[in-house]
Amino acid sequence: MAKDGDSFVKTGTVRVRYSDTDKMGIVYNANYLVWFEIARTEYCRDLGKTYREWEDQGYFLPVTESYCKYLFPANYDDLVSLYSRAPVEHIKPHSILFEYRVMVGSRMLAEGWTKHAFINAEGKIWRKNNQFQLWLIEEAGRYAVSE
Numbered sequence: 001m002a003k004d005g006d007s008f009v010k011t012g013t014v015r016v017r018y019s020d021t022d023k024m025g026i027v028y029n030a031n032y033l034v035w036f037e038i039a040r041t042e043y044c045r046d047l048g049k050t051y052r053e054w055e056d057q058g059y060f061l062p063v064t065e066s067y068c069k070y071l072f073p074a075n076y077d078d079l080v081s082l083y084s085r086a087p088v089e090h091i092k093p094h095s096i097l098f099e100y101r102v103m104v105g106s107r108m109l110a111e112g113w114t115k116h117a118f119i120n121a122e123g124k125i126w127r128k129n130n131q132f133q134l135w136l137i138e139e140a141g142r143y144a145v146s147e
Helices: 031-047 051-056 131-145
Strands: 009-015 063-070 079-085 095-104 107-117
Touching (some): 009 031, 031 051, 031 063, 031 079, 031 095, 031 131
Antiparallel strands (some): 063 107, 095 107
């Protein structure tokens, strides 16, 4: 997966479908959060473990906050590139923040983030001894230092 100069990892592309657009012919705003999820899932896969593997190990990451800043619209049939990263300073024992960029060519259409809690299978927040958090810091740190 390709990186840009800010340690964002290109996690994939999405072709805008007609059903993704609104009456004005532009991508409906909620679809950007779906694209964030695609970017996050593929970023995690690139780190070496899928979301399913995380859950099999007892780690769940529900979204607790999300933010999206819309800069330019995406239109029907655009080929949208998705980028993601998890800055090491935002990986805590109890939560993680993923950042995203949505682009067409060199034009950034949107940027944003989602914050996730680390919970176990019983729905309890991890407060300490989170081995998964330590693994994520190590893996996400590879991107921050390998530019």
